[in-house]
Amino acid sequence: MVFTHRIMEVNLTTHTHGQYAIDPKWTRDFIGGRGLGIRLLWERTPKGIDPLAPEAELYLLTGPITGIAPGGAHTCLVFKSPQTNTLNYSITGAQWGQELRSAGWDGLIITGRSERPVYLLIEDGAVQFRDASHLWGLTTFEAEKQLREELKDSRVRILNIGPAGEKLIPYASVQQEMFRSAARGGGGAVWGSKNLKAVAVRGTRALPVHNPSQAIPIRNEMEKILKDSRTTIRRTYDLVRWGGSMTNMPHSDEGHLDVANYREGHWPEINKIGGLAYERLCRARSRGCFGCPMGCMPLGVVREGEFSGNVVCPDLEAAATMGSGILVNDLNAMVYLTRWADEHGFDSTSLGNITGFAMECYENGLLPEAELEGIDLSWGNVEGVLALWNRILNREGIGALFAEGVKTAAAKIGGGSQHYAMQVKGREFACFTPQADHKQGLQYAVSDKGPAHHFGGKADHTQQRTWADLLTACTWQRRMIKPEIYLKLLNAVTDWQLQAGDWPLTAERILLLARAYNIREGLIPLRDDVLPERVHADKLTTGVGAGQVYPREQFAMDRKAWYGELGCDAGGFPTPEALKEHGLEFAVPVVESSRRDSVQGCIER
CATH class of the missing domain: 1.10.569.10 (Aldehyde Ferredoxin Oxidoreductase Protein, subunit A, domain 2)
Structure with a gap:
């Protein structure tokens, strides 16, 4: 049987839930995680929606090999960001995503706003809306500990927010297992706006695999590569040790x-x-x-x-x-x-x-x-x-x-x-100073979710990181696991028959739709894909980077080249040809209307 996503739709206003029917073509074209989330945002949410409104939606999504690939255990949270008013996706690893799939679900659509604080308890096919008034105000550590004691199950997996999310701080996170965060973009505030304190999951079901006899050897090969890399690749050794x-x-x-x-x-x-x-x-x-x-x-x-x-x-x-x-x-x-x-x-x-x-x-x-x-x-x-x-x-x-x-x-x-x-589009920089690392500076500016060092500054890196988020696999493993191995496992699990050419094509489809969504929500690329003045003007004075800045002219050339590589015009708008080539015809009228409005605005100014 060919893989299809099983997505639960949860309405916190009415405390009801049901299964959401995913178009099978979406499953194949957008894979899961970040890609499926962007497609859902485009289809299900109106232009200009307030990220903290009850009607705003958030998605908790896994991918087809989540819980199957070694380390493929991430969960992708997709929502409109209260920080940037554009797309956001944040990733958390640990155990929650695999547990959701073991409960028989590939993702959650959450909408509405509960009258009182609640948490969701998902146990295989059963769903409960439980009062969380006694948890409201607790830290993430306290709430998780109390929920485990309340549920009397040490194996239950819990995502939850802390006081920052409850108080709608726009850079609040969603946490699990104390230190694993879906941190960036304000997902915690979106949860808080819905009076959602936590989602607890316990699953006991087997994961769907189309061809186990093919999938198991590929999965074992991936595990061996990772184990061997602990002593043969310096970066892996560093990660394992420190x-x-x-x-x-x-x-x-x-x-x-x-x-x-x-x-x-x-x-x-x-x-x-x-x-x-x-x-x-x-x-x-x-x-x-x-x-x-x-x-x-x-x-x-x-x-x-x-x-x-x-x-x-x-x-x-x-x-x-x-x-x-x-x-x-x-x-x-x-x-x-x-x-x-x-x-x-x-x-x-x-x-x-x-x-x-x-x-x-x-x-x-x-x-x-x-x-x-x-x-x-x-x-x-x-x-x-x-x-x-x-x-x-x-x-x-x-x-x-x-x-x-x-x-x-x-x-x-x-x-x-x-x-x-030090911000772009309202979101604060990640941990790198761009004056001496122009690749980081470029991805801070053009990333579809604001400054993020895991977006990728070059085409192949961006494709690899995009695919990691579609599969909800670890982005660090791109150094060890080659694309063809991921595709072999994906085909064995889903029966999709993906080819090598689908790797760049699918990543580009996701990146183009993300850019189109942000343009729909008000992004004007040449106005918004920019860096703070310090990056261009304030020279570093210490270390090997002393004297360096990211010259404005060089940045403009790099940005233009990145636009062209993705299939955008010199103004950063995806071209109709690129959108159609990637099966995104539905986005053409919106992007073209925004392009005309942008040109008209420049003329009027």
Whole structure:
């Protein structure tokens, strides 16, 4: 039997659910995860919808090989972002996605708004809407622990939000298993707007496989490749031994790590908070996502000082924006900050970026003393950081200014603070400084969800990362598992008969539709696919990147080349020919209308 998605549609207003019939052509053309989510957003949501309105939808989606491929255990959350008012998709690994498939579902469509806080309990075919009033206000760690005790099942898998999502902070995350985050873009706020605290899943069913006799050897081959790579590929060895946080050291050496709010790319003190220091002082053991032999999540414990006793698990972006990004050189404090963000349900990347922005504004005397209430936001001051974060969480005093992100805060502060606001389309930068890494700068600008270092700066990288999100597989595994192996497994599982040429064609289809969706929602590419002035004007002064910027002329040429490679015109709009070639004829009238409006607007200005 050829694979088709089994999607549950949940209405939180009426507390009802049913199966949503997916067009079989969508299944083949958009695969799953990110691709299917974008197609659903286009089809089911009206232009201009408020991301926090009851009618707004969010999708929790897996792919055809989720739970089958080793490490193919991710879940893709797709929704319109309250940060950017454009597309967002965020990824979380661990165990939840595989458990949903074991319960007989490939994804959830969630719409409406419950009158009171609720959580969903899915047990195979049974669905319950349960009161979550007693969980509202709890941190993500507390809520997950309490739910497990309440359900009396240690194997139940739980996605949930923290106080940041409940209070509609637009960079709130969705969490699972303490430290695994669907962090970027504000998914937690979308959940909070629907009074949805958690989704708990328990499944006992076998996963659908069209041809097990073909699929099992391919799956085993993938596992062997991954196991062997632990000692034969340097990047894999680093991940297995230290996890992602180790890489802040080489990124600093290469001159493109976030340092002091992206003023620099190299920090001489990075060794104090790098992977070697973490291994020596904190690390306890590693964990992996379902079925993955890599184990790249380095769990640890703070063993001394003010934050001793706290279990921690820092990743690259949090360790950067909350370490070198704000000049915190105390390892124990830095890893505790990353825990605090996960615990309260924040996107740690955005929260760290916002803190660096606040510190630079403070350094330049741009923050009103009355609203600071004595908070010292000097670089590296952890006490001041935590005081600021608690005010952001409660939207109190100076915290209310930063609760909406750096773009909104800079517009209110004025005084040249926009120069320090490192964001694109309203979403804060990831952990790399683009002055010395132009590839990262380009993908920050053109990414369909705002700054993201996992988007891909070159065509083959972008295709690989897109496919990882369609399959809900690990994007790091692209270094070890070749596209043809993924396609072999996908064909064995689904009976789709995909060919090598389908790899780039499908990725391009997803990228083009994502761009068309954002244009439908108001994106004007040459106005919005841009970088902050600092990237073009402020030269780095330390490390191997000293003297570098991303020249505006070079950026414009790189952006134009990227547009052309994807099938867009020089203005960044997908061409009718490219849309039709990829089976997206339905998007042509919308894109062409937006193109004409954009040209008319330029003429009028």
